[in-house]
Amino acid sequence: MSIDFETELNDAQREAVQTTEGPVLVIAGAGSGKTRTIVYRLAHLVESGIDPAQILLLTFTKKAAQEMLARAEVILGRPLTGTSGGTFHSFAYATLRRNAADIGFNNGFTLMDRADSENICKEVKDVFKLGKGDRSYPRKSTLLDMITKSRNKELPIEIIMEREAYHLSPYLDDINEISNGYAQFKREHALMDYDDLLFLLDQLLEENAPLRNQLQTRYRYIMVDEYQDTNLVQARIVKHLAGSKGNVMAVGDDAQSIYAFRGANIANILDFPKIFEGTKIIRLEKNYRSVQPILDLTNEILAGAATKFDKHLYSDLKSDKLPEVVYPLSDQSQARLVVDQILTLQRKYMLHEIAVLFRAGYQSFPLEVALTRIGIDYQKFGGIRFHEAAHVKDVLSYLRLVLNPHDLLAWQRAMDHIKGVGPKTVAKIYKAMHSGDSKYLTTITKKHEDLRALFNELNTLRGLTPKPSMLLERIMSFYQPILIEKYPDDYPKRQAGLEQLSQIAVSYSDMEQFLGDLSLNGDPEDEKRKENSVVLSTVHSAKGLEWKAVIIIDLVEDRFPSRKAMQRAEDLEEERRLMYVACTRAKDCLKLFVPSSVYNRASGMSDPTLPSPFILELPNETFERLNESYGGGMEKRTRPETHPQLGTTRQQTHTESNTDTKNKKNTVKLGFCKHKIFGKGKIIAQPEPNKFKINFPGFGIKTIIGDYIEMI
DNA sequence: CTGCGCGCGATTTTT
DNA sequence: TCGCGCGCAG
Numbered sequence: 055m056s057i058d059f060e061t062e063l064n065d066a067q068r069e070a071v072q073t074t075e076g077p078v079l080v081i082a083g084a085g086s087g088k089t090r091t092i093v094y095r096l097a098h099l100v101e102s103g104i105d106p107a108q109i110l111l112l113t114f115t116k117k118a119a120q121e122m123l124a125r126a127e128v129i130l131g132r133p134l135t136g137t138s139g140g141t142f143h144s145f146a147y148a149t150l151r152r153n154a155a156d157i158g159f160n161n162g163f164t165l166m167d168r169a170d171s172e173n174i175c176k177e178v179k180d181v182f183k184l185g186k187g188d189r190s191y192p193r194k195s196t197l198l199d200m201i202t203k204s205r206n207k208e209l210p211i212e213i214i215m216e217r218e219a220y221h222l223s224p225y226l227d228d229i230n231e232i233s234n235g236y237a238q239f240k241r242e243h244a245l246m247d248y249d250d251l252l253f254l255l256d257q258l259l260e261e262n263a264p265l266r267n268q269l270q271t272r273y274r275y276i277m278v279d280e281y282q283d284t285n286l287v288q289a290r291i292v293k294h295l296a297g298s299k300g301n302v303m304a305v306g307d308d309a310q311s312i313y314a315f316r317g318a319n320i321a322n323i324l325d326f327p328k329i330f331e332g333t334k335i336i337r338l339e340k341n342y343r344s345v346q347p348i349l350d351l352t353n354e355i356l357a358g359a360a361t362k363f364d365k366h367l368y369s370d371l372k373s374d375k376l377p378e379v380v381y382p383l384s385d386q387s388q389a390r391l392v393v394d395q396i397l398t399l400q401r402k403y404m405l406h407e408i409a410v411l412f413r414a415g416y417q418s419f420p421l422e423v424a425l426t427r428i429g430i431d432y433q434k435f436g437g438i439r440f441h442e443a444a445h446v447k448d449v450l451s452y453l454r455l456v457l458n459p460h461d462l463l464a465w466q467r468a469m470d471h472i473k474g475v476g477p478k479t480v481a482k483i484y485k486a487m488h489s490g491d492s493k494y495l496t497t498i499t500k501k502h503e504d505l506r507a508l509f510n511e512l513n514t515l516r517g518l519t520p521k522p523s524m525l526l527e528r529i530m531s532f533y534q535p536i537l538i539e540k541y542p543d544d545y546p547k548r549q550a551g552l553e554q555l556s557q558i559a560v561s562y563s564d565m566e567q568f569l570g571d572l573s574l575n576g577d578p579e580d581e582k583r584k585e586n587s588v589v590l591s592t593v594h595s596a597k598g599l600e601w602k603a604v605i606i607i608d609l610v611e612d613r614f615p616s617r618k619a620m621q622r623a624e625d626l627e628e629e630r631r632l633m634y635v636a637c638t639r640a641k642d643c644l645k646l647f648v649p650s651s652v653y654n655r656a657s658g659m660s661d662p663t664l665p666s667p668f669i670l671e672l673p674n675e676t677f678e679r680l681n682e683s684y685g686g687g688m689e690k691r692t693r694p695e696t697h698p699q700l701g702t703t704r705q706q707t708h709t710e711s712n713t714d715t716k717n718k719k720n721t722v723k724l725g726f727c728k729h730k731i732f733g734k735g736k737i738i739a740q741p742e743p744n745k746f747k748i749n750f751p752g753f754g755i756k757t758i759i760g761d762y763i764e765m766i
Numbered sequence: 767c768t769g770c771g772c773g774c775g776a777t778t779t780t781t
Numbered sequence: 782t783c784g785c786g787c788g789c790a791g
Contacts, residue, residue, distance in 0.1 A: 114780095114781090115780095115781090141781065142781080143781045144781090167781095168780090168781090176786095186787095187787080189774080189775095189786090189787085190775095191786095193775095193776090193785075193786090194785090247781095248780085248781045249781090251781085252781090312779075313779080313780075315778080315779060315780090316779080316780065316781080413778070413779075414777080414778045414779070415778080415779085416777070416778095473768090473769095474767085474768070474769095475767095475768085476767060476768050476769080477767090477768090478767060478768085479767075479768090573781090574781065592778085592779065592780095593779080594778085594779045594780065595779090595780085616778050616779080617777090617778090618777085618778055618779090619778075619779090628779095632779080
C-alpha cells in the first residue's frame with residue numbers, strides 16, 4: 055500500500071515532503087499544514103527505504119514530537135523503530151549522558167530545575183556575603199534571570215541589564231560575581247541547568263570530532279520544528295549535527311516567534327540559507343485550520359505590527375459567524391460568562407475541543423474556581439508543574455542521592471525534616487562525607503536519631519537493584535511519616551500524587567532516564583489529553599495546538615499585553631505575535647473577553663481597565679461586540695459603537711513604542727532589493743542605518759537588517 | 767545554629 | 782494574599 059501524496063498534499067507541501075536531499079527551509083504560516091508536512095515527510099523517507107533510525111526530529115515540546123511520530127506510523131501502517139524525536143534539551147540530555155566523561159563529568163551529573171538553580175544563586179550570594187541587610191537587593195529569581203538570559207542571548211550581563219533591567223545597574227558587579235560563583239558551584243557538585251545541556255552539547259560536538267562524525271552519519275535526515283524559536287546555541291547544534299552538506303529541514307514562521315525572552319533569535323531562520331549553502335526555500339501560505347472570518351481578524355492583528363509581519367493567510371473554510379468581542383463588567387463576571395459560554399459551546403463541541411487561553415498562569419484562577427463549582431472538568435497547561443511540587447521533590451531527592459552523592463541540594467532537601475539540623479549543619483556533614491571525616495559523622499548521627507535512619511536508608515537503597523519503581527516503593531514507605539508530619543493539612547492529596555509518580559516509574563528501567571525525563575517533560579498528567587475536560591492554557595503552552603473553539607480572557611492593558619512587556623518597542627511586538635498565536639489556534643469559533651475591571655491584589659479592590667491595544671485596533675467589521683448587561687446577561691450591540699477611548703489612550707500609552715509613525719517622516723530612499731526568503735521587494739523606509747522596511751509581494755511589509763538583502 | 771514571627775514587596779512566558 | 786528574607790530568641 056502506497057501513500058497518495060498527490061491528493062493528500064498541496065503543491066508546496068508536496069515539494070517540502072519530496073525534497074529530501076540537501077538543506078530545506080519551510081516558511082509555514084499558522085495552520086498551513088506544517089505538522090502534516092513533517093508527518094508526511096517522515097513517512098515518505100521511510101517508504102523510500104531510509105532506515106527510520108537515521109531520522110532525527112527536533113521539536114519544541116515532547117508532545118509535538120510524539121504526535122508527529124505517531125501520525126507518521128498511522129500513515130505508514132507500521133512502527134517507526136529507532137527514530138529519534140524530542141526537544142533539543144532532551145536530545146542533549148541523552149547525548150551528554152552517554153558521553154559524560156568527555157566533558158569532565160566522570161561520575162555522571164544531575165539535572166537541576168529552576169528552583170535548584172535559584173537556591174544555588176542564593177547560596178553563592180550568602181557565601182560571598184553580598185547584599186547583607188540590603189532590603190532592595192535583587193531576589194534570587196531576578197539574579198538567575200539575569201544569568202540565564204545573558205547565557206541564552208550570549209551577551210554580557212551588563213548588556214542585558216542595560217536593555218531590560220536598568221534599575222539593577224548598581225548590582226552589576228555583584229551579579230557578575232554571583233554568576234561566576236554559580237558556574238563554579240555547578241561544576242563542583244556535578245550539576246547542570248537547562249542552559250548547560252545545550253552549551254555542553256555544543257562544546258562536545260565542537261571538540262569531539264569522532265563523535266560529531268558518528269552522529270552526522272547516524273542522523274542522515276534532520277528536521278527541526280519551530281525554527282524561529284531557536285537560539286544561537288541551538289542553531290550551532292543543528293549545524294554540527296547536519297554537517298556542511300547535510301540533509302536538514304528547518305520549519306518555522308517568523309510571525310509566531312514568541313520566545314525572545316529565552317534567547318530565541320529571529321536571525322537564525324533568516325540566516326539559515328546563509329549557513330547551509332544551496333538551501334531550497336518553500337513557503338506554505340494556504341491555511342487549513344480556521345474559517346475565513348477568524349483569519350480576517352488575525353490578519354488585522356499582524357497588520358498593526360510595527361514590523362508588519364503580514365502574511366495574509368487565506369482559507370477555503372467559510373463561516374457567516376464573526377468572532378466575538380465580549381465586555382464583561384469585571385473579571386469575576388468574566389469567569390461566570392466564560393462558564394456560560396462553555397456550557398453553550400458544549401452542545402456543539404466536545405469539551406476537549408474547547409480551550410480558554412490567557413497570558414499568564416494566574417489569570418485562570420477565578421475561572422478554575424467557577425468551573426470546579428459547576429462541576430466541569432478542566433485540564434491546565436502551563437502552571438505549577440507536578441515535579442515542582444515540594445513532596446515530589448522530597449522523594450526525588452533520595453533517588454538523586456543514590457545516583458549522585460555530591461548532590462548538595464538533594465542532601466539539603468533530604469535532611470530538611472530532621473529537627474535541629476539546618477543549612478549549616480548540612481554543609482558540615484557534606485564536607486565531612488567528602489573529606490572522609492568519619493569522626494564528625496559518628497558524633498552527629500549519635501546526636502540525631504533521624505539522621506542515622508536516613509543514612510541507613512540511603513545505604514540500603516544503594517545496595518538494591520537500581521530500578522526506579524523498586525527504589526521508589528521503598529522510599530515511599532520511608533517517607534510516609536515525614537509526609538504526614540510536614541503536610542498535615544493535605545497529605546492525602548500529596549500521597550495520591552506520589553502514587554502517580556510510582557505509576558510513571560514502572561515504565562522506566564533506567565534511573566537517570568527517569569529523573570531526566572521528569573525534569574524535562576513537566577507534568578506527566580499533561581501527556582494524556584483528557585477526553586472530557588476543557589483545556590486551560592497559557593498562550594505559550596498552546597503553541598502548535600488547535601481547538602474548534604477558543605476563548606481568550608483578560609484582554610486588557612497590563613495583562614495582555616503583560617505590564618512587564620511594555621518597556622521596549624520589541625516587547626510589545628512580541629506580545630502582538632503572542633496575540634496572533636493565540637487567535638490562530640481557533641478553527642471555528644473565537645471569543646475575546648475584555649473585562650471592564652479586574653481585581654487588584656495590592657489594593658484588594660477592583661480597578662477599572664483599559665481594553666488591550668490589540669482589541670482597540672481591530673476594525674469594527676471584523677467582529678461582533680457583546681456587552682454584559684447590568685442584569686448579568688449579554689447584550690448585543692447591533693450598531694458597533696467605536697471603542698471607548700480609542701485614539702487618545704493609544705497615543706498616550708504607546709507613543710514611545712510606536713516607532714512606525716515617527717519614521718514615516720524620513721521616508722526618502724526608494725528602490726528594489728532581493729531577499730533570500732521573501733524574494734523581490736520594494737524598499738519603503740530606512741528606520742535605522744542598517745535596517746530597511748521592505749514590501750514583499752505576498753508577504754507584506756517587513757523590517758529587515760541590511761545584511762540580509764541584496765540591492766537591485 | 768535553628769526556628770519562628772514579622773513586614774515588605776511583588777505578580778510573564780519555558781526547557 | 783502569599784512568599785521571601787531578615788532579625789531575634791532560645
